[in-house]
Amino acid sequence: MKISDSITKLPGVGANTAGSFGKLGVKTIKDLLFLLPNRIEDQSNLAKIASLRSGEEAVISGKISKVFSRRTKRGSLLIEARITDESGSINAAWFNQRFLLSQLKDGEQIMLFGSKKIAPSMGNPFIVKKIIKSVGYSPIYPATQGLYQGVIQRIVKQAVPLAKDVPDILPPQILKGSKLIHRSEALMGVHDPKNQQELDRARRLFAFEELLGLALSVGLNKQEQRAKGGDKLIIDTDYLKRFVAKLPFTLTAGQRQAAWGIIKGMANGYPANRLLYGEVGSGKTVVSLIAAMAIVRAGGRVLILVPTTTLAAQQAKSIQEMVGKDLRVSLITGHKKETIEADIIVGTHALLNIADQFDRVGLVIIDEQQRFGVRQRQILLRHHGQAHLLLTTATPIPRSLAQTVFGNLEITYLLDKPAHQQRVTTKLFLDEQRPSVVAEIRRRLSRSEPGYVICPAIAKTDQPTLLEIDERKSVIAEAKKLAGELPGAKIAAIHGKIPADQRVEILGDFMEGRVDVLVSTTVVEVGIDNPNATWMIVENAEMFGLSTLHQLRGRVGRGQKASVCFLSQTLFDEKAGQRLEMLEKSDNGLELAEADLSLRGPGEILGSEQSGLPSLRFASLGDKKMVTEVFALADKIVNDGIEKYPTLKKLLVKVDGLAAS
Ligand code: ADP
Ligand code: MG
16 A cells, blocks of 8 residues: 555445545545644543542543432433542542443443542542543544544554555655654654653654744845845934934834834844834833834935824824924824825725825834734735835733744843833732721722623523533622622623623723722723723633733733732632733733743634634643744755755745734
8 A cells, every 4th residue: 555545445435424624634545644642631541530630631440339429400311320449449420421320330440531620519429531542642633523532543553554654744854853753753753652652752853843834934035035025224313313302202222223223123224023012101112103203314205104093193193292393294094094105104904095196105004903904004005015124912912922923023122111000919819818808998988999700701600511520610690799799889780791882881981080990801802991990800810811911911000000910719729820820920011021922822812713824733822942943953954945845845834914913
């Protein structure tokens, strides 16, 4: 058999099975070998029942006794069986798997994969994920209708010996230099791992290939951008100095450096592509404005795209004040269309509709880029491809992530602390400390200081998931409970299922003091800015990423009064506790994002659906060491000329949708 043969050559693969595999894009044996598992279940940890640790996946092996079933309060079928080994016994539990009742027989031996859970109401059971036959590693494949996991596992196993014929993509010198194994070995290692080390080596090769593909694509993209060429900006330093001197405040050192970096980046003879990061209130407007002044002085026009009408109007006004009478600033929104013959044009989405009407555009600034999609940026670039591009954002993006996701952008970090914003005191608390938290809230309410209560869920789910008991607090239930705890306070609930017009009304009531306590899901993260609010409680804080929590707490501390953020920790999870303690200590969004990246992955920082992240199956952007190594290598290859490495072209991915989504 050859790897180019159809999978129907494998024993037991008929037309039906082949058809189902076809849906997964698998036609040949080679395709099958590259149907890589989504994950590998570690069923190698055979543990004694007495030494099981809660929350840790393990395999137990023992004798069945006392099989019984009952309905839970929420109506699901719970099957329990006593399992005994030489160290002790435990109740194994399954939800909604009626067929097991005839299979679990008193006195028989059974091997179970799952984990012990602290649920005193159920006698701390062993929640079973699977009944298994042998201890080891089990690859879990992307399944599809009509194709069971077990069938895929069996068929792939037959093909594994043929993996020896799969050629390498990485040239030998790279494999050697980076201590990587051959593709053939790696395929055997993921489909049929014998031990953890084999698995790790296999994963490392696939991660490396994947990341190199991304890094090369980004590198080539950058090269292409530079090859475009363009006018070299002539910088009038004196003019800019005079402008800065006339500002109503002194620039911070960080602002000076950032502005100068951005301007220099526009003088390289090709269009600059840059992201300016700074926390909310760090003064990004004036930094981008200095860059804009450099362009205007050289005879160019500047377009500034802003997410909302209010912000656009504010920006246009404050920019006009800062630049004075000599320059023309105009505003273009859905309601208002001032002249397109201005030096600096501030606008909302409405600006995009007339983007083609502007000439001499030297710089496009997209303010708060995370609020826009890739499409908006592409519209601007289509009409003004030679213009420099400056994106600003308040979403902290660690360098290692920026390098990959925003690889075709240079990054400027504005790290000075905004002077006028107060530090918010952050406190973790456990349920038994709740009375003192409530007392503090009462004190604040009596001083007419409104606040927020954030919950992870809208309402309790009716359907418990298979393995988890829903312990999340909900907006609806908490609003009701708080009404009892805070007599006299006006409490309102707000969440995504409330119609938009009603939400606007509730927010208005909150802003104007007709509501004291806003119980909300994380929707408040975007948009609300009530300077009177001085407190926040986040329920089940352990369920959120550090970046999310940091942004949530940024909703308080916006006025003169000292503010506090209480993080409630309901689950006794030591790791989660340590993670949350970082919030008590650090007020630095970038530092927290770094921690998030290594602890929870990039989806947490960028928001998985709108990040525009390429789907990385093996590589982790949190693996700084590999990211650094691979990006350095890619740089070298791109400089050398990718033509010298023909096989590497197979790794290239589409990256133009990456940044700024
Ligand atoms: P953001 O980074 O969120 O866009 P802004 O540019 O809107 O922040 O700045 C926030 C406020 O801080 C503005 O009112 C601005 O005038 C003010 N500001 C900016 N830089 C300084 C500075 N160096 N000294 C004092 N105030 C400043
Ligand atoms: Mg801003």
